[in-house]
Amino acid sequence: MRKIRAVIRREFVxxxxxxxxxxxxxxxxxxxxAIIIIPLHFAAAGGTKAIVVVDGTTSGFGARVADSLARGKxxxxxARSAPRAGLLDSLTREVGLNRLDGLLILADRTVETGAAxxxxxxxxxxxxxxxLRGVLGRLAVNARLERAGVxxxxxxxxxxxxxxxxxxxSGSATTxxxxxxxLRGVLGRLAVNARLERAGVxxxxxxxxxxxxxxxxxxxSGSATTxESSAQSFWLAYVMSIVLFIVIAVYGVNVMSxxxxxxxxxxxxxxxxxxxxxxxxxxxxxxxxAVSIFQFAIxxxxxxxxxxxxxxxxxxxxPADVGQExxxxxxxxxxxxxxxxxxxxLGGFFLYSAMFAAVGAMSSSEQEARQxxxxxxxxxxxxYLSVFAxxxxxGSPYAVALSLVPFTSPIAMPVRxxxxxxxxxxxxxxxxxxxxxxxxxxxHRSPCPCAGRRAV
Amino acid sequence: xTAPSPSPSLSxxxxxxxxxxxxxxxxxxxxxxxxxxxxxxxxYGLLGPNGAGKTTTLRMIMDILEPDGGTVxxxxxxxxxxxxxxxxxxxxxxxxxxxxxxVLDVLVFLGEMKxxxxxxxxxxxxxxxxxxxxxxxRLRRIDELSKGMQQKVQFIxxxxxxxxxxxxxxxxxxxxPVNTQVMKDTVLDLRRRGKTILFxxxxxxxxxxxxxxxxxxxxxxxxxxxxxxxxxRTHGGHHLVLxxxxxxxxxxxxxxxxxLVSNVDNYGQYAEVELAAGADPQQILQRLVASGxxxxxxxxxxxxxxxxxxxxxxxxxxxx
Numbered sequence: 001m002r003k004i005r006a007v008i009r010r011e012f013v014x015x016x017x018x019x020x021x022x023x024x025x026x027x028x029x030x031x032x033x034a035i036i037i038i039p040l041h042f043a044a045a046g047g048t049k050a051i052v053v054v055d056g057t058t059s060g061f062g063a064r065v066a067d068s069l070a071r072g073k074x075x076x077x078x079a080r081s082a083p084r085a086g087l088l089d090s091l092t093r094e095v096g097l098n099r100l101d102g103l104l105i106l107a108d109r110t111v112e113t114g115a116a117x118x119x120x121x122x123x124x125x126x127x128x129x130x131x132l133r134g135v136l137g138r139l140a141v142n143a144r145l146e147r148a149g150v151x152x153x154x155x156x157x158x159x160x161x162x163x164x165x166x167x168x169x170s171g172s173a174t175t176x177x178x179x180x181x182x183l184r185g186v187l188g189r190l191a192v193n194a195r196l197e198r199a200g201v202x203x204x205x206x207x208x209x210x211x212x213x214x215x216x217x218x219x220x221s222g223s224a225t226t227x228e229s230s231a232q233s234f235w236l237a238y239v240m241s242i243v244l245f246i247v248i249a250v251y252g253v254n255v256m257s258x259x260x261x262x263x264x265x266x267x268x269x270x271x272x273x274x275x276x277x278x279x280x281x282x283x284x285x286x287x288x289x290a291v292s293i294f295q296f297a298i299x300x301x302x303x304x305x306x307x308x309x310x311x312x313x314x315x316x317x318x319p320a321d322v323g324q325e326x327x328x329x330x331x332x333x334x335x336x337x338x339x340x341x342x343x344x345x346l347g348g349f350f351l352y353s354a355m356f357a358a359v360g361a362m363s364s365s366e367q368e369a370r371q372x373x374x375x376x377x378x379x380x381x382x383x384y385l386s387v388f389a390x391x392x393x394x395g396s397p398y399a400v401a402l403s404l405v406p407f408t409s410p411i412a413m414p415v416r417x418x419x420x421x422x423x424x425x426x427x428x429x430x431x432x433x434x435x436x437x438x439x440x441x442x443x444h445r446s447p448c449p450c451a452g453r454r455a456v
Numbered sequence: 457x458t459a460p461s462p463s464p465s466l467s468x469x470x471x472x473x474x475x476x477x478x479x480x481x482x483x484x485x486x487x488x489x490x491x492x493x494x495x496x497x498x499x500y501g502l503l504g505p506n507g508a509g510k511t512t513t514l515r516m517i518m519d520i521l522e523p524d525g526g527t528v529x530x531x532x533x534x535x536x537x538x539x540x541x542x543x544x545x546x547x548x549x550x551x552x553x554x555x556x557x558x559v560l561d562v563l564v565f566l567g568e569m570k571x572x573x574x575x576x577x578x579x580x581x582x583x584x585x586x587x588x589x590x591x592x593x594r595l596r597r598i599d600e601l602s603k604g605m606q607q608k609v610q611f612i613x614x615x616x617x618x619x620x621x622x623x624x625x626x627x628x629x630x631x632x633p634v635n636t637q638v639m640k641d642t643v644l645d646l647r648r649r650g651k652t653i654l655f656x657x658x659x660x661x662x663x664x665x666x667x668x669x670x671x672x673x674x675x676x677x678x679x680x681x682x683x684x685x686x687x688x689r690t691h692g693g694h695h696l697v698l699x700x701x702x703x704x705x706x707x708x709x710x711x712x713x714x715x716l717v718s719n720v721d722n723y724g725q726y727a728e729v730e731l732a733a734g735a736d737p738q739q740i741l742q743r744l745v746a747s748g749x750x751x752x753x754x755x756x757x758x759x760x761x762x763x764x765x766x767x768x769x770x771x772x773x774x775x776x
Binding site: 270274 | 520548566
C-alpha cells in the first residue's frame with residue numbers, strides 16, 4: 001500500500017509541477033467554451049414528436065397553432081382537447097409511459113402575454129423548442145394584428161431585409177460588428193415603417209402587436225414534471241459529454257505516455273520487481289485521475305469566479321440577445337446528476353486508462369503508441385459524436401444501447417441522464433456492465449509491460 | 457565431466473537457488489532447465505555470450521518474468537524477488553530514469569519502491585550523492601545530467617535501500633573508466649560488508665577479477681558452475697609454455713605423443729603445449745630432456761577464464 005501511495009504521489013506531483021498542467025488549467029475553459037458554442041449552431045435532429053395540444057383558447061388561436069404545427073415535420077398533433085379536470089395529469093402520465101412525447105398548453109393569455117407551456121420527456125431539443133416558439137410567435141402576432149383591425153398579410157409584405165454593403169475607407173476608424181448591426185437595425189425599422197405607412201397601416205399599431213413568446217418548458221421525468229428547463233438540461237448534457245470526452249482522452253493518453261516512458265527507460269523493470277504490475281497500474285491511474293479531478297476543481301472555482309464577476313465582464317460587451325443570455329446562466333445541477341457524472345467519469349477513466357495503458361505497454365515508441373491508440377480514441381468518439389442524437393431522443397434504442405455498452409456508456413449515460421429520464425434499473429445495469437468491462441480490461445493487461453521478445 | 461557444486465562450507469543456505477528453471481518465448485527456449493545456487497556473501501558471475509539467456513534468467517529471479525517451469529527460491533523462500541524487494545537491489549541491463557524528474561526525487565521514489573520510508577530514503581540518497589560527488593546536482597533534472605552522472609544516479613538507486621542481494625545485469629556495459637572504477641570499488645565494498653552480488657557479463661576479464669563463484673551458460677543451458685578456482689582446475693587443462701635454447705632435439709616426437717599432448721603451437725624456439733587429459737607435465741620434461749632438447753623455459757600455466765569460456769561455448773556452438 002505504501003508503494004502504491006508512492007506511485008500515486010509521483011504521478012500527481014510530477015504532473016501538477018509541470019507547466020503544461022497550468023497552461024491547460026487556465027486555457028482549458030476557454031477551449032471548452034469555444035468548442036461548446038460553435039457546434040451548437042449546427043444542432044438539429046430528432047424524429048417526429050407526437051403531442052397533444054391542450055387548447056384553452058376561445059378565439060380559435062389553439063386550432064390555428066395545431067394546424068400550423070401539423071403542417072411542419074417536427075410535430076404530429078395527436079389531438080387538440082379543451083382543458084378539463086384531470087386532463088393534464090392523465091396526459092403527463094401518458095408521456096411518462098412513453099405513449100406520448102409531450103403536451104403544449106395554450107390559453108387566451110398566450111395571445112395577451114405570450115405565455116405558453118410545453119411539457120415533454122425531452123425538452124432539450126433546440127429544434128422542437130425553436131419550432132414551437134416560431135409558430136406561437138407568428139400566430140400570436142397575427143391574432144393581435146387582426147384584433148387591431150390590421151391585415152397580417154399587409155404587414156408581412158412590408159417586411160424586408162436590409163442589404164447593407166460596407167466599404168472600408170482606409171485611414172478611418174474600423175467599424176465594429178456592433179456598429180454595423182445597429183445601423184442595419186435602425187435602417188430596417190425605418191424602412192418597414194415607411195412601407196407600412198404607404199400601405200395605410202399605422203406602424204405603432206404593428207409595434208404594439210409584437211409579443212415575445214415566453215414558452216415555459218417542463219421536463220416530464222417518470223410521470224412528474226421537474227423544474228429543469230430545456231436549455232439547462234441540454235447544456236448540462238452537452239457540456240458533460242465534452243468534458244468527459246476531453247478529460248478521458250487527455251488523461252488516458254497521459255497514463256499511456258507514463259507507461260511508455262517507464263517502458264522505454266526500463267524503469268518498469270525496477271518497478272515491477274518491487275510491486276505487482278496491477279499495483280503499479282492502480283497507482284498510476286489513481287494518481288493521474290487525481291490530477292484530473294484537481295483540474296476540475298480549478299476549472300470549477302475559476303468558473304464560479306468568472307460567473308460571479310459576469311456582470312462586470314459583460315458590461316463591456318454589446319448587449320447579448322435574450323436567448324444567449326439565458327443559455328449562459330449556470331444551471332442548478334441536481335446532486336444526483338453530479339453523482340452520475342462523477343461515477344461515469346471515474347468508470348470511464350479507469351476503463352479507458354486501462355486500455356491506453358495496454359497500448360503503452362504494447363508499443364515500443366511514441367510513434368507506435370500514437371498509431372495504436374487510434375482505435376481506442378475512435379471507440380471513445382462513438383458516444384461523443386452521438387451526443388446530439390442522445391439529447392434529442394434519449395429514449396431511442398440507439399441511445400439505450402450506447403448507454404449500456406461499457407465503451408460508450410461513460411459518455412452516453414450521463415448525457416441521457418441529463419437530457420431525459422433514465423430508469424434506475426437501466427442505470428444499475430449500465431454501471432454493472434461498466435464494472436465488468438473494467439474488471440476484464442485489468443485482467444487482460446499483460447503481467448509485465450516489458451515482457452516481450454527481446455532476447456538477452 | 458561434471459562441475460563441482462558450490463562447496464557447502466561457503467554457505468550452508470544459499471541465498472538464491474534456481475531449480476530447473478525454463479523460459480520459452482514464441483518459437484525458442486531462452487532458458488532451458490537451468491539450475492544454479494548462489495551462496496550468501498559471494499560475488500557470483502553469470503557468464504555467457506550474447507543471447508545465452510542471462511537477462512531472462514535475472515528477470516525471472518526478479519519476478520519480472522514468470523518461469524514456464526522450475527522453481528526460484530530467494531532467501532530460502534519459494535518465488536521470485538518481488539516479495540523481498542526491500543532486500544534486493546536490481547540494476548537492469550538497459551538503463552534509464554525519469555528524465556524530467558529531479559535527481560533527489562527519483563532516488564527517494566525508487567527508494568520508496570524498495571520499501572524505505574521517505575525520510576530515510578532522502579537521507580540515504582543525500583549520503584550517496586555526497587559520496588559520489590553529485591551533491592550539487594541533487595535538485596537538477598535528470599536530463600540536465602551527463603550520461604556518466606546518470607549512471608551514478610542509477611547505481612545509487614540500486615543500493616540506496618542497503619540490500620543484502622544485488623542483482624546487476626551487465627553492470628559495466630557502457631560505463632566510462634571512472635564509473636567502472638566506482639562500480640568495482642562499491643561492489644567490493646559491499647562484498648566486504650557481507651552482501652551477495654550476482655552479476656551477469658560477457659566480459660571475462662571482469663569476471664575473472666571479481667567473481668568467486670560463477671556459472672557459464674549458453675543457449676539457455678548451463679555449461680559449468682562452481683568456484684572459479686575449481687573451474688579453472690578442472691576445465692583449464694594444463695598449459696605448458698616452452699622455450700628452447702638452440703637445439704630442439706627430439707621435441708617433435710614428444711609433441712606427437714597423443715597420450716601426453718593434445719595440441720601444440722610450435723614457433724621453433726618457443727612452443728605452447730596443451731596437455732592431454734591425465735598427462736603428467738613432469739613426464740614431458742623428462743622426455744624432452746632425454747630427447748636432447750635444450751630448454752630455456754618450462755612453465756606450467758593455468759588457462760584464462762576467457763579461454764575456458766571460448767572452449768566451452770565454442771564447443772557448445774559446434775554441437776548445436
